[in-house]
Each structure stands twice: as C-alpha cells, then as structure tokens.
Amino acid sequence: MKEINVLPEYNPGEINFNPIPLFQYRASLKDEVSKGKITIDEALKLYRAMLLIRNFEFMVVDLSTGNFVPYDGFKFIGATHLYVGEEANAVGIMSVLNKDDYITSTHRGHGHSVAKGLFAIYQMDDNQLKKFLGDWPTDNYGSLREAAIDYHLFQAMAELLGKEEGYCHGRGGGMHIADFYTGNLGANAIVGGSFAIATGAAMAVQKQGLDRIVVCIIGDGAMNNGIAHEAMNWASQRQWKKGLPIVYYIENNQYGMTGQQRGEVTGIDYLSQRGAGYNNVNMHAETIWGMNVLTVREAMLRVRERLLNGEGPILVESMTYRFLGHNYKDKGVAYRSEEEKKAWMNEDPVTRLKNELIEMGALTERDAEHENEIARKKIEEITKKAANATDPVPKDMYRGLYAETTSDNIGEEYRTKNLLKKPRKYTRDSEGKMLFRHAVAEALTEEMIRDKRVIVYGEDVADYGGAYQVTLGLLDIFGRERIFNTPISEAAIVGTGLGAAMVGLRPVVEIMYIDFILLAMDQLGNQVAKARFMFGGKMTIPLVIRTTIGGGKGYAGQHSQSLEAIVAHFPGIKVVIPSTAYDVKGLLKTAIRDDNPVLFIEHQMLYVDKGEVPEGVDYTIPFGEARIAREGRDITVVAYSNIIKNVLSAAEILEKEDGVSVEVVDPRTLVPLDIDTIAKSVNKTGRAVVVNQAPYTG
Structure with missing residues (x-):
C-alpha cells in the first residue's frame, strides 16, 4: 500500500498489553430485574429455551440408546455430539441477536440451532411467520408463533434423523444444520472450519452496509487450528475502514x-489471551462464566453494541462444560475425574436460573417440574413426527449439488454507478488480437462494472496487479472497497470467499499458484464444495477462485504443478481451464455470473499469448461445451491449457510427415466435462490420447 511509508524505526522500548477482563460479571437475576435490564417474562423465556435444548439433547440420547423407539423397527443413525451443560451459551447469545444477525456453528450445534430459530421466531411478525411455516398445518395451535416453534423443532429433529423435511432435506444431519431464513449459516463438523466462513460473512455485511453482526461460535479445540489465526488476523486488518462486525465466541468446555x-x-490458562496477538485492543477480549445465562446475555449485549459501532472484531471466551462425553458412547472416565464432573454439574445453568426464578417468586418447584414436563412432551411429540417423516429418495441424490441459476439478468440496482477513473481500453492489434492476460483483465473490468457485488482480492492483486500483472489498474478504477490485498493466508482467502458469497457478494479470489491451494484444501474440499449440497441446496455460492498452473518457467516443484485433477474430484465445484485468449474472457465472465463455486485455472505460459477476443459485455461461453481445435480422421487427442499448443504443432507434423490426421479436442471445462463431443470424436477416429502436464501417478 503505497500510501503508507514503512520507515526504519528501532528506538528502544517495550511492548505493553492491556489487561483482559476475567469473570467480571457478578449480578443476579434480582439485580438485573431491579435495574430494568431484564423482565421476569424475558427470564422465563431464557429458562424455557434452555429446557427445550436439554430435552432435545436427552431425546437424542434416548433415540441412540433405544430408550425411545418412535416406531417398531426404528434404527438411529448419525452423530451424537451433545450440548448438555452448555445451554446458557446458545440461549444467552441468541436472546440478544436480531433475526437477521448471522451465526456459524459447530459439530456440537443442536443447541445453537434450536436457540437461533426460537429467538428469531419470537421476533417475527405474522407475514414472516406465515412464510416460515409454509405448508405446516396451524389449525391446532393457539397462534402462528406457537406453530412456528413446533415446526422449527420438527425441522431440526428431522434433519438430525436424515429426513427430507429436515432443515437441509436430510443432507446435513445433526452436525450440519443450517437455516438461512433465520440467519443460521450452518454448523460445521470440521473443528474450526467455520472461522473463515464467518469472517467472510462479516466482510460482506460491512461492504453491503447491513445493520447486522456475525457470531462465529467455536469450541476451544478450534483455537489451536491454523485457520483460527488466519481468520482472526484477517478480521483485524487495519485496511478495513472500521472493524468487521464479528465476534469469535469460544465455548471452552475444557476438552x-x-x-x-x-x-x-x-x-496458556485462558484462550482469551490470544486476542492480544491481533490488534492493540486485544480484540476487546474477555473471559466470562458460561454456566450463567445472564452472564452470557450481558456480555453479548455489550458485544453487539460494540460491533454495530464498528469496534470489531471481538473475542469472547466462555468457560463452560459438557456434562456428557464427546459423544453419547464416550463416558468421559478416561480423561476426567468424577470429582471434576460433579463440581461442574453443581454449576448447572438450568438449575441456576430455576433457583433464581424461584427466589424471586416467579416459579415454584412444582412450576419448574411442570415447565420441564411441557418441554419433554413437546420434544417427544415432535420426535415422533420427525421419525415418521419422509426419507430422501435415491433418484434425488444429486439434487442441490449445483445451482441452476446465474446472474445473467440483473437489475439496475446492482450496476456500479461511480468509478474512480475511466476504465482502461485494452488494445487489440489490426487482426483483433489481444494478450491473454488482457483478456482476463477485460473480463474482470466488465463484470465489476456490470455488478457491484463482484469484488476481487488475493495476495498482491491491488497496487502490484498480481504476480502476472493481470489485475494491474483495477485499483485505480474501483478503489480498495472492490479490490484489495490479503495476507498470505490461502485458507482464509478461500474460506472468506465462501462466507462472502453466502451473504450476498460475488467474490473473485486469487490463489497465486495452484501449488498453494494445498494450503486451502479443507476450505476448498470440505467447505466450498460441500456447503450447498450439505445445507440442502438452499443457498448459492457465486465464488470464483482464480489460480495459475504451469511448468516451463524454471520455478521448480512448488510453483509448477498441475493439480486440477484433485479439485475435479470434489463434487460441487466447477473446474475451468481455458487455452486461448478468446476462451478465457468468455469463460471467466460465465464463471463470475455462475451461482456455483468455480476453480478458474490460467496457465502462466499463456499470459503473453495473443488471440482474437470479442468485445462487448455480453460475450460469454457456456460451460460444458468443448471446442474442436483441429479436425481430423485418424486419432483424437484430448488436451487443454498450454499443452494444446504442443499438441497442435505435433498434429501438423504428423499430418505432413506421416499422413496421420489428428483431431484435437479442447474440453475448456473439466467440470462439467463435455463427454458427448469427446465421444463423438473418438467414435469417428477410433483412437484416443489424453495429453496434459499433470503427473500420471505419484
């Protein structure tokens, strides 16, 4: 960033860190009510929400152990990572959020899902409730809200049981519940997997000027993951005009x-200490007592206010405990003592709030038993309905894997209205030819003007223009709001792209060399590729990941690989690999408009090649349509990217010297692959050879 001078500075001194607050909250329910910070009705809502979560989780135990059999022959299949003991966190967080605020969740996420939906429903008006309910019958309910709560719990349990009526049509199961209508961007079975996704969502919230926050709920184990560092550093960058509206909320259940x-x-003793490493205010980090729902609620009220004031990111560590094991089969005896477990169970958040309500005369012991029985029966009835819901049918196995929509037709509200500078006119020679890299740049420029949701980011892409100068000049036209440099954090580049795409932007991110994509393999293969299908096909992921391949420049084994086949094995991602300037522009514009994630691969040796390139913003090339680069009779050669030039030269020699007529097919896209054109050619010639730069085997 040329605006900032980095000058030599080495005066002696010391680096100081501000203290991090530890267990500062000391109020009781009585105190909070007397100060007008909460009403008894609100406290009862918190209590009932915790009861619903606890009974939901105990029902999962009963289903998995056979203590509850909803019908003869029922067999429970699936994961059982239970939230018993931690309920104060989900309820305290969600009670503070607006319906449209976002969360990401973890493999231990049933409680998050139940609470997020519940408190969102409390905020819905009748029209919103009707939209949420859809065809769910409401005649037997006293209100739409009551019906919506049952429908919400039904969808959560149905998803856990793998049913078509589940939140994600049974594609996600208990570790992957999402509901985009209520701001739940999904639970993640990869520990730490949602760090970058949530960060990208917060970035998109800020860039779109939305009055929302993002809560990235993670477990303590996730804080030791590389993506944790990448994401928190990303959120703390000084280049953001104001802090990203995200809180990283650590549910530290000690294991x-x-x-x-x-x-x-x-x-370290407290994971909140990590906040000191990311900015000069320690990310406003604090450690709170997560076994008290009032503590969590008070902290989150402060957090939300700070985030909306531009003071993010924030780090909150909640000290909590899971009363059960890692899953229901784990009794916990191998790694924790009975003394420890009893001490924590004496801090039961449900019992704590119950006792405070009794102390204030809002409940009696009999009332509390009745409230628990209401919750238990509700969950039991819901579970019977969910267990008898529809199983997905095999013919629909791939439904939701790819979106069938594009942004080809968009309204004027999405057009870029103000440019900092008149766009560059990329020159064509007298034959209408231009450089391959200029064709890429022209496509990016046209699409960024056409759709203000398109943003470009990656390592060194702004001032410098990228390693191959492809994006040079875009900064002058669009400014840093639309194109910006990133840390050397490949996993975060890809993961934030996913999060931003889920929340309304259309990112084009760059991984400088495909070799580096191995650093982002979890975000690419487990997150980007799987998200749409896993969450029931309910959202789109308009994300383009540009990268380069290629040997021949003397860059050795870590800058010269062709790894496209690896990504082509991930269902859910399209893989595009053009070989001409003509194709690269049309295919890139198609990629940016596609509502699916696209890995877009450019060969380094092609950047200085020239070719004819059509002008016009509407020039695109459909995916899945191969081109016949050379017609022939005797043999078919399938080749793509830079190697096709060698193939075409060899074909000319074979024709001239040996009379062998070679047909050359350029697939242009590996996913989707145009099998029909290839098969038609092979049927004609009777022979096929595939040529590429990737290694044949390991």
Missing part, C-alpha cells in the same frame, strides 16, 4: 475431544 485446553495442549 477438544479428550485433550485439556489448560495444562495439556496449550501453554
């Missing part, structure tokens, strides 16, 4: 699975 966070797998 990653069996490894203790304090005394075993880290060198």
Whole structure:
C-alpha cells in the first residue's frame, strides 16, 4: 500500500498489553430485574429455551440408546455430539441477536440451532411467520408463533434423523444444520472450519452496509487450528475502514475431544489471551462464566453494541462444560475425574436460573417440574413426527449439488454507478488480437462494472496487479472497497470467499499458484464444495477462485504443478481451464455470473499469448461445451491449457510427415466435462490420447 511509508524505526522500548477482563460479571437475576435490564417474562423465556435444548439433547440420547423407539423397527443413525451443560451459551447469545444477525456453528450445534430459530421466531411478525411455516398445518395451535416453534423443532429433529423435511432435506444431519431464513449459516463438523466462513460473512455485511453482526461460535479445540489465526488476523486488518462486525465466541468446555485446553495442549490458562496477538485492543477480549445465562446475555449485549459501532472484531471466551462425553458412547472416565464432573454439574445453568426464578417468586418447584414436563412432551411429540417423516429418495441424490441459476439478468440496482477513473481500453492489434492476460483483465473490468457485488482480492492483486500483472489498474478504477490485498493466508482467502458469497457478494479470489491451494484444501474440499449440497441446496455460492498452473518457467516443484485433477474430484465445484485468449474472457465472465463455486485455472505460459477476443459485455461461453481445435480422421487427442499448443504443432507434423490426421479436442471445462463431443470424436477416429502436464501417478 503505497500510501503508507514503512520507515526504519528501532528506538528502544517495550511492548505493553492491556489487561483482559476475567469473570467480571457478578449480578443476579434480582439485580438485573431491579435495574430494568431484564423482565421476569424475558427470564422465563431464557429458562424455557434452555429446557427445550436439554430435552432435545436427552431425546437424542434416548433415540441412540433405544430408550425411545418412535416406531417398531426404528434404527438411529448419525452423530451424537451433545450440548448438555452448555445451554446458557446458545440461549444467552441468541436472546440478544436480531433475526437477521448471522451465526456459524459447530459439530456440537443442536443447541445453537434450536436457540437461533426460537429467538428469531419470537421476533417475527405474522407475514414472516406465515412464510416460515409454509405448508405446516396451524389449525391446532393457539397462534402462528406457537406453530412456528413446533415446526422449527420438527425441522431440526428431522434433519438430525436424515429426513427430507429436515432443515437441509436430510443432507446435513445433526452436525450440519443450517437455516438461512433465520440467519443460521450452518454448523460445521470440521473443528474450526467455520472461522473463515464467518469472517467472510462479516466482510460482506460491512461492504453491503447491513445493520447486522456475525457470531462465529467455536469450541476451544478450534483455537489451536491454523485457520483460527488466519481468520482472526484477517478480521483485524487495519485496511478495513472500521472493524468487521464479528465476534469469535469460544465455548471452552475444557476438552477438544479428550485433550485439556489448560495444562495439556496449550501453554496458556485462558484462550482469551490470544486476542492480544491481533490488534492493540486485544480484540476487546474477555473471559466470562458460561454456566450463567445472564452472564452470557450481558456480555453479548455489550458485544453487539460494540460491533454495530464498528469496534470489531471481538473475542469472547466462555468457560463452560459438557456434562456428557464427546459423544453419547464416550463416558468421559478416561480423561476426567468424577470429582471434576460433579463440581461442574453443581454449576448447572438450568438449575441456576430455576433457583433464581424461584427466589424471586416467579416459579415454584412444582412450576419448574411442570415447565420441564411441557418441554419433554413437546420434544417427544415432535420426535415422533420427525421419525415418521419422509426419507430422501435415491433418484434425488444429486439434487442441490449445483445451482441452476446465474446472474445473467440483473437489475439496475446492482450496476456500479461511480468509478474512480475511466476504465482502461485494452488494445487489440489490426487482426483483433489481444494478450491473454488482457483478456482476463477485460473480463474482470466488465463484470465489476456490470455488478457491484463482484469484488476481487488475493495476495498482491491491488497496487502490484498480481504476480502476472493481470489485475494491474483495477485499483485505480474501483478503489480498495472492490479490490484489495490479503495476507498470505490461502485458507482464509478461500474460506472468506465462501462466507462472502453466502451473504450476498460475488467474490473473485486469487490463489497465486495452484501449488498453494494445498494450503486451502479443507476450505476448498470440505467447505466450498460441500456447503450447498450439505445445507440442502438452499443457498448459492457465486465464488470464483482464480489460480495459475504451469511448468516451463524454471520455478521448480512448488510453483509448477498441475493439480486440477484433485479439485475435479470434489463434487460441487466447477473446474475451468481455458487455452486461448478468446476462451478465457468468455469463460471467466460465465464463471463470475455462475451461482456455483468455480476453480478458474490460467496457465502462466499463456499470459503473453495473443488471440482474437470479442468485445462487448455480453460475450460469454457456456460451460460444458468443448471446442474442436483441429479436425481430423485418424486419432483424437484430448488436451487443454498450454499443452494444446504442443499438441497442435505435433498434429501438423504428423499430418505432413506421416499422413496421420489428428483431431484435437479442447474440453475448456473439466467440470462439467463435455463427454458427448469427446465421444463423438473418438467414435469417428477410433483412437484416443489424453495429453496434459499433470503427473500420471505419484
């Protein structure tokens, strides 16, 4: 960033860190009510929400152990990572959020899903409730809200049981519940997997000027993951005009699975200490007592206000405990003592709030038993309905894997109205030819003007223009709001792209060399590729990941690989690999308009090649349509990217010297692959050879 001078500075001194607040909240329900910070009715809502979550989780235990059999022959299949003991966190967080605020969740996410939907429903008006309910029958309910709560719980349980009526049509199961209508961007079975997704969502919220926050809920184990560092550093960058509206909320239940966070797998006592490493205010980090729902609620009220004032990112560590094991089969005896477990169970958040309500005369013990029985029966009835819901049918196995929509037709509200500078006119020679890299730049420029949701980011893409100068000049036209440099954080580049795409932007991110994509493999293969299908096909992911391949420049084994086949094995991602300037422009514009994630691969040796390139903003090339680069009779050669030039030269030699007529097919896209054109050619010639730069085997 040329605006900032980085001058030599080495005066002696010391670096100081501000203290991090630890367990500061000391109020009781009585105190909060007397100060007008909460009403008894609100406190009862918190209590009932915790009861619903606890009974939901105990029902999962009963289903998995056979203690509850909804019908003869029922067999429970699926994961059982239970939230018993941690309910104060989900309820305290969600009670503060607006319906449109976003969360990401974890493999232990049933409680998050139940609470997010519940408190969103409390905020809905009748029209919103009707939209949420859809065809769910409401005649037997006293209100639309009551019906919506049952429908919400039904969808959550149905998803856990793999049913078509589940939140994600049974594609996600208990570790992947999402509901985009209520701002739940999804639970994640990869520990730490949602760090960058949530960060990208917060970035998109800020860039679109939305009055929302993002809560990235993670477990303590996730804080030792590389993506945790990449994401929190990303959110803390000084280049943001104001802080990203995100809180990283650590549910520190003391164990990653069996490894203790304090005394075993880290060198610190409190994970909130990590905040000191990311900005000068420690990310406003604090550690709170997560076994008290009022503590969580008070902290989140402050957090939300700060985030809306531009003071993010924020780090909150909640000290909590899971009363059950990692899953229902884990009794926890191998790694924690009975003394420890009893001590924590004496801090039961449900019992704590119940006792405070009784102390204030809002409940009696009999009332509390009745409230629990209401919750238990509700969950039991819902579970019977969910267990008898529809199983997905095999013919619909691939439904939701790819979106069938594009942004080809968009309204004027999406057009870029103000440019900082008149766009560059990329020159064509007298034959209408232009450089391959200029064709890429022209496509980016046209699409960024056409749709203000298109943003471009990656390492060194702004001032410098990228390693191959492809994006040079875009900064002058669009400014840093639309194109910006990133840290060397490949996983975060890809993961934030996913999060931003889920929340309304159309990112074009760059991984400088395809070799580096291995650093982002989880975000690419487990997150980007799977998200749409896993969450029931209910959202689109308009994300383009540009990268380069290619040997021949003397850059050795870590800058010269062709790894396209790896990504082509991930269902859910399209893979595009053009070989001409003509194709690269049309295919890139198609990629940017596609509502699916696209890996767009450019060969480094092609950047200085010239070719004819049509002008006009509407020039696109459909995916899945191969081109016949050379017609022939005797043999078919399938080749793509830079190697096709060698193939065409060899074909000319074979024709001239040996009379062998070679047909050359350029697939242009590997996913989708135009099998028909290839098969038609092979049927004609009777022979096929595939040529590329990737290694044949390991």
